[in-house]
Each structure stands twice: as C-alpha cells, then as structure tokens.
Amino acid sequence: MYRLLLVIALLVVLYFLLRRAFQGFKNGYMDGRGTSVDQDQMVEDPVCHTFVPRRAAMIEKVGGQTYYFCSKQCAAAFRNRQAG
Numbered sequence: 001m002y003r004l005l006l007v008i009a010l011l012v013v014l015y016f017l018l019r020r021a022f023q024g025f026k027n028g029y030m031d032g033r034g035t036s037v038d039q040d041q042m043v044e045d046p047v048c049h050t051f052v053p054r055r056a057a058m059i060e061k062v063g064g065q066t067y068y069f070c071s072k073q074c075a076a077a078f079r080n081r082q083a084g
C-alpha cells in the first residue's frame with residue numbers, strides 16, 4: 001500500500017517537472033531569443049500596407065504564420081479574405 005502511494009507521488013512530481021520543462025520550451029520557442037525581441041521593429045500590415053511598431057500591432061496567427069495589423073478592422077478583413 002505504501003509502495004503504491006510512493007509511485008503515485010513520484011508520478012505527480014514527474015508530471016509537474018515535465019509540464020514545467022514543456023512550458024519553458026514553449027516560451028523559449030515563442031520568444032525566439034528570449035527577451036531580445038525588438039518591440040520597436042516596424043512591421044507591415046498586409047491589408048493596408050501601413051507600417052506599425054510591433055508593440056502597437058494587432059497580432060493574428062493564420063495557418064501557422066504570424067501577421068501584424070494596424071487595427072482590428074484590418075485583421076478581420078484579412079481573416080475574411082483567407083476564409084473566402
């Protein structure tokens with residue numbers, strides 16, 4: 001009986017360790033090179049071709065690609081264009 005509890009405890013610890021490792025990997029992957037993402041970099045809106053700083057842009061992920069928009073309206077227009 002004690003052995004069973006020990007196994008369960010081990011599994012729980014293992015689960016949390018794996019989850020933390022996975023989240024760390026995911027965050028590292030999302031940020032690219034960690035905190036060095038340039039928020040002031042100008043990105044082009046593919047709908048109206050306005051350049052906006054990354055920090056102010058609307059970010060949309062469509063089909064695994066990341067797009068930056070000047071406004072929600074442009075993001076919605078882009079999504080509609082992709083859908084239709």
Ligand SMILES: [Zn+2]
Binds near residue numbers: 069
């Ligand atoms: Zn726009």
